[in-house]
Amino acid sequence: MKKLSLLCLCYLFACESGLTPPENVPSVANELSISAFLNPEEDTLRVLVLRARGLDEPPYVSDPLRYRVSGAMVSLEAAGNTVSFQEAINDPGVYWAPLRAEPGRTYLLRVKVNHLQKEATAEATVPGPFAITTYPPTPLKFGELLELKWQPSPYAVGYLLQFQYEWWRPRSPDRIFRTQEYWWGTIGNPTLKTEIRFDLYAPLFQRFNFIDSVEISPDIQVLIRALDEHYFKAAAVHKRADFWDEEEGLELFATQYSNFVGGRGIFGAFVERTVNFQIDSTYIYRQRPN
Amino acid sequence: MYHVDDQRFFFGALVPRVEFDLDNCIRDLSLKQTLTFTGLSNHTFTAGVQYHNLAYDLYVATNIVDYNPSIATPTIHELSPFAEEVWHLKPFLQLTAGLRLNYFSNLEKVALAPRLMLTTQIHPRHTIKLSAGRYHQNVITANTEEDVLAPYEVWVPLQKQHQLSSAWNLTAAWIAELSNEYSFRTEAYLKDLSNVGIMNRDRFLDSDPLLHQYDGKAWGFEIFAEKKSGRLTAWLGYHFNRTYLNIAGRRVAPGYYRKHTFNLTGEYNFHKKWSAGFSWILASGQPYQLVIGEYEAPLPDGSGGGGLIETPTDFYTYPPYHRLDVSFFRHFHKKNWHLTLYLQIQNLYFQKNYVYPDKHVFLNDLERTDKFALPILPTLGLRFNL
Numbered sequence: 001m002k003k004l005s006l007l008c009l010c011y012l013f014a015c016e017s018g019l020t021p022p023e024n025v026p027s028v029a030n031e032l033s034i035s036a037f038l039n040p041e042e043d044t045l046r047v048l049v050l051r052a053r054g055l056d057e058p059p060y061v062s063d064p065l066r067y068r069v070s071g072a073m074v075s076l077e078a079a080g081n082t083v084s085f086q087e088a089i090n091d092p093g094v095y096w097a098p099l100r101a102e103p104g105r106t107y108l109l110r111v112k113v114n115h116l117q118k119e120a121t122a123e124a125t126v127p128g129p130f131a132i133t134t135y136p137p138t139p140l141k142f143g144e145l146l147e148l149k150w151q152p153s154p155y156a157v158g159y160l161l162q163f164q165y166e167w168w169r170p171r172s173p174d175r176i177f178r179t180q181e182y183w184w185g186t187i188g189n190p191t192l193k194t195e196i197r198f199d200l201y202a203p204l205f206q207r208f209n210f211i212d213s214v215e216i217s218p219d220i221q222v223l224i225r226a227l228d229e230h231y232f233k234a235a236a237v238h239k240r241a242d243f244w245d246e247e248e249g250l251e252l253f254a255t256q257y258s259n260f261v262g263g264r265g266i267f268g269a270f271v272e273r274t275v276n277f278q279i280d281s282t283y284i285y286r287q288r289p290n
Numbered sequence: 291m292y293h294v295d296d297q298r299f300f301f302g303a304l305v306p307r308v309e310f311d312l313d314n315c316i317r318d319l320s321l322k323q324t325l326t327f328t329g330l331s332n333h334t335f336t337a338g339v340q341y342h343n344l345a346y347d348l349y350v351a352t353n354i355v356d357y358n359p360s361i362a363t364p365t366i367h368e369l370s371p372f373a374e375e376v377w378h379l380k381p382f383l384q385l386t387a388g389l390r391l392n393y394f395s396n397l398e399k400v401a402l403a404p405r406l407m408l409t410t411q412i413h414p415r416h417t418i419k420l421s422a423g424r425y426h427q428n429v430i431t432a433n434t435e436e437d438v439l440a441p442y443e444v445w446v447p448l449q450k451q452h453q454l455s456s457a458w459n460l461t462a463a464w465i466a467e468l469s470n471e472y473s474f475r476t477e478a479y480l481k482d483l484s485n486v487g488i489m490n491r492d493r494f495l496d497s498d499p500l501l502h503q504y505d506g507k508a509w510g511f512e513i514f515a516e517k518k519s520g521r522l523t524a525w526l527g528y529h530f531n532r533t534y535l536n537i538a539g540r541r542v543a544p545g546y547y548r549k550h551t552f553n554l555t556g557e558y559n560f561h562k563k564w565s566a567g568f569s570w571i572l573a574s575g576q577p578y579q580l581v582i583g584e585y586e587a588p589l590p591d592g593s594g595g596g597g598l599i600e601t602p603t604d605f606y607t608y609p610p611y612h613r614l615d616v617s618f619f620r621h622f623h624k625k626n627w628h629l630t631l632y633l634q635i636q637n638l639y640f641q642k643n644y645v646y647p648d649k650h651v652f653l654n655d656l657e658r659t660d661k662f663a664l665p666i667l668p669t670l671g672l673r674f675n676l
Contacts, residue, residue, distance in 0.1 A: 022606055025653060028583030028599050035587040035595065052585040052599055055653045060586050067586070234587070234595050256597025258587070265587035266595055 028052040030116045032069065032263035036109055037231065038101040038126050040271055047074050047085060047095040049111055052264070068093025069113055077108040101269065103128045104154060109267045120263025127226045127271050128154030130194075139218075139280035140200070146277075149195040150224060153271060158185020158232030160225040161196055166217040185232050200279070222275045231268030233257040316445065319343040334376040342368035346447060366428070366447055367395040374405075382411045394428040396447045399454050401426045419463040427455040430487035430501065431546075446489075453485040453503055471519050478511040486535055488544065506535035506544075524556035543604040548611075549574040567617040575608030575644065580653050608644040613637050613664075628675040636667040 031052035049069040074085035074095040085095035106125045134149035161182040168175045234257045258264045324338035344366040374388035390403040405423035412418055429445045463477040485503040510531035517524045529551040534541040557567040583599035615636045622629040
């Protein structure tokens with residue numbers, strides 16, 4: 001019987017599992033990865049030039065400078081004018097130029113790295129400015145919905161709304177800085193939603209069932225950012241993959257969005273508005289259901 | 291203590307996040323009416339109409355595919371009037387010409403499908419067939435390109451915005467009835483493929499296309515040999531195939547591609563009451579890609595954008611697939627009924643085959659790549675015939 005068991009075991013494990021590592025693995029060390037975002041509110045454009053990481057190399061976080069690419073020729077073209085960038089002295093791989101992007105204008109970013117024999121280009125169009133038409137009543141009373149409406153931003157295909165405030169439990173020393181983000185947008189949809197009704201308190205109680213009462217900072221900041229196609233796609237893909245990873249333990253299986261030709265990364269654009277408002281009830285007690 | 295509580299919510303735009311959900315039920319109602327006219331010597335004319343009513347109760351939702359054609363196309367109608375002329379040129383030579391008109395309601399398209407076949411009997415036991423024709427398909431298989439669906443046979447109808455998948459086929463076949471016991475057949479083919487649908491694996495936004503369509507070519511040959519009678523009956527087949535799709539200026543082998551496939555199937559009758567059968571398959575591995583790196587492209591809020599870097603989808607090939615299944619039968623015969631008790635063992639020698647292409651194999655995690663086909667799978671069953 002023992003011999004039979006042993007034979008069965010040998011039989012079951014006779015075949016190897018897993019693939020044999022192939023010998024012809026292409027190198028990714030020469031692949032460029034670029035990150036740059038136009039914002040008309042800023043007077044400097046910053047371009048980050050990195051190279052890709054092979055899976056046998058250290059992670060980005062452990063050795064970030066290893067992947068910065070120095071000595072690149074970076075330029076930006078728009079309406080026949082070309083702006084050349086210079087590399088930051090104390091920040092290798094970061095290139096900057098004094099530039100104020102104009103809403104509605106299309107820019108072509110060109111990154112050439114001679115020692116890697118790579119050239120990457122990408123285009124982005126800056127969304128137009130927009131005005132907020134409906135503000136929340138200030139101060140906001142407990143239970144009231146925070147309502148915001150704004151005019152559509154030309155060239156924007158998505159919006160990011162970011163609520164920032166602090167909250168804490170009574171008698172607790174922990175103060176919690178809360179950033180709550182809402183993303184939406186549909187590429188090419190002319191009726192893109194430009195309003196939001198936000199219940200400030202419900203998420204706190206819904207997420208933390210054990211909490212009976214909270215105190216909240218009286219000042220709340222809301223950021224509305226109108227995104228161009230490339231920023232929106234990259235963020236949507238990244239944020240959702242990130243969310244999966246955190247909430248469901250899934251690995252990041254997606255090939256991410258990139259608008260560069262000859263390289264990877266994002267050249268995007270956005271315009272943003274910030275609103276501050278106050279609330280009158282900083283101490284809120286949740287009524288338990290009967 | 292100071293915490294950061296970061297929550298994100300997403301509206302619209304994104305494909306719903308569903309892990310895996312699958313319903314696949316197709317009700318097929320077919321009606322066919324033909325009219326044959328043999329009034330002219332040497333000519334046989336057939337005309338008719340064929341109607342398919344395909345009701346899809348199908349819902350496919352995975353991380354990347356969210357498809358519910360039962361909303362978009364609850365029922366697909368296929369109407370195909372056809373006409374065929376068989377011209378007996380000589381006693382040993384026959385020409386068949388046909389024309390079929392296909393209407394597919396899911397695509398709202400009409401397509402012509404002409405067919406031509408020349409059959410010549412060069413010997414009482416040897417026949418040569420040459421044929422050319424155009425064929426259309428209004429469904430695609432989703433399982434060949436989607437990891438989660440891979441073990442299932444999932445047919446997905448094309449939608450109105452898609453192009454009809456079509457192919458021009460050229461074939462040449464030699465059929466030999468060597469004796470009453472042995473037969474042999476070989477066939478070579480060339481297919482000019484157009485609008486082959488491949489599921490879009492990188493679909494994240496509603497606006498992203500559900501599938502991409504590509505043109506391509508396929509050619510190859512098949513050899514079949516059969517022993518039809520005696521205590522041992524057996525069937526042997528070999529298929530050589532080359533298929534590629536033109537994707538971004540590159541010839542890419544699709545996920546279902548296998549270069550060589552060899553089959554050997556047989557059954558031996560020991561006795562009137564006992565018999566045994568076997569089936570062995572040996573096939574080339576399917577293509578796969580490796581994740582070989584990653585890149586970073588931070589977003590303005592400093593969070594990490596970026597992603598994975600993969601080889602082309604057909605850069606590597608899985609090890610060959612082979613599997614032996616055996617069956618033992620005990621037959622019970624009575625006047626009016628026939629009962630068979632059988633034991634079937636699939637994958638007898640427990641070969642750990644890679645059944646379906648895992649599309650994201652990590653180079654640094656190869657040894658954990660263990661998505662295998664069937665283990666040893668014994669089945670005991672009864673078959674009852676009246």
